[in-house]
Amino acid sequence: MQPDEMSASSMFDVVKNGKIGTAMDGFSYLLNDQEITAVVKFVMSEFIEKKQTNTYYHIEENGWGGHERYAAAFPFALGEISLDTPWNLLTEEQSIGKRLFMSACVTCHDRAHVDKKEIKWRSRSVSYPRGKYSHKEDPVDAISGASPFSAHDRSPLISGLTKKESQGQKLFIENCAFCHGGDGKGANWIGSFLESRPRDLTSDGIKSVSDLVLLNMIRGGVPNTTMPAWKSVLTDEQIEALTAYIRRAFH
Ligand code: HEC
Ligand code: HEC
Incomplete structure (x- = not known):
């Protein structure tokens, strides 16, 4: 659906309950109906009706x-x-x-x-x-x-990655580094502003879990946080590649 075909009520529903099969999570745990209505009203008026570049900074x-x-x-x-x-x-x-x-x-x-x-x-x-x-x-x-912050955006340089690990590296950079940082520590610019903070993937807590547990953490995400459930977005094979990369790069 194009945004301008979207009605305020369908947008309200997506913001409140999320969209199944995508990484868009619902916000009902964080915002009440009144707040969601206010957000939807702003998005409709600012981006859809007025087509404003409201993020224009140098004003x-x-x-x-x-x-x-x-x-x-x-x-x-x-x-x-x-x-x-x-x-x-x-x-x-x-x-x-x-x-x-x-x-x-x-x-x-x-x-x-x-x-x-x-x-x-x-x-x-x-x-x-x-x-x-x-x-x-x-x-x-x-x-x-x-x-x-940008030091944390750099991925570690590792030579001799297996095919699976380098597939995982690419997936990590495209999907995870935004929040967890290239170095996995969650101390990057975006990560520092998230509440709760993205998990430090180099920590002992993550190191000590089994591959299967790690895989399921990524598949299931963490409800009521910004950590998406990746099973809706990535295949199991891709998540396995990610796990292999996390092990190799951060553990
Ligand atoms: C205090 C921080 C800061 C400084 C200094 C700064 N900018 Fe920006 N600039 C921003 C931000 C934030 C944006 C918006 C970025 C975005 O929306 O992705 C931006 C966006 C822009 C854009 C894109 C159009 C826009 O406004 O969204 C241009 C062009 C630009 N800046 C030029 C400059 C020039 C030229 C200078 C130096 C004379 C400069 N900026 C100095 C923070 C800054
Ligand atoms: C939009 C931000 C965001 C993105 C993108 C993201 N994460 Fe997370 N992640 C988080 C946050 C926040 C937490 C901590 C949640 C909490 O409070 O337990 C987390 C936690 C985790 C955990 C620990 C989960 C647990 O159950 O303790 C793992 C593992 C993880 N992320 C891996 C990944 C991988 C792999 C990707 C990419 C496929 C990814 N994350 C993408 C924000 C993100």
């Missing part, structure tokens, strides 16, 4: 009046021009934009598009160094080291 109310004056930096914020495009390939306007981006935007837009992942375009910190940033590292990881 007057957020302290970004006249954001258009930074237009030269937009292509870098939007990933249209790679940040590691050599200076000599940039027009004058684009060079101004890149300089502006590096000085005023990169602190928040710190995951700008790059062509060559392995090349760090600067060896000094471009934003305030936080977390475990170290000036002594060689080469200095000035980009991901600048955010305490």
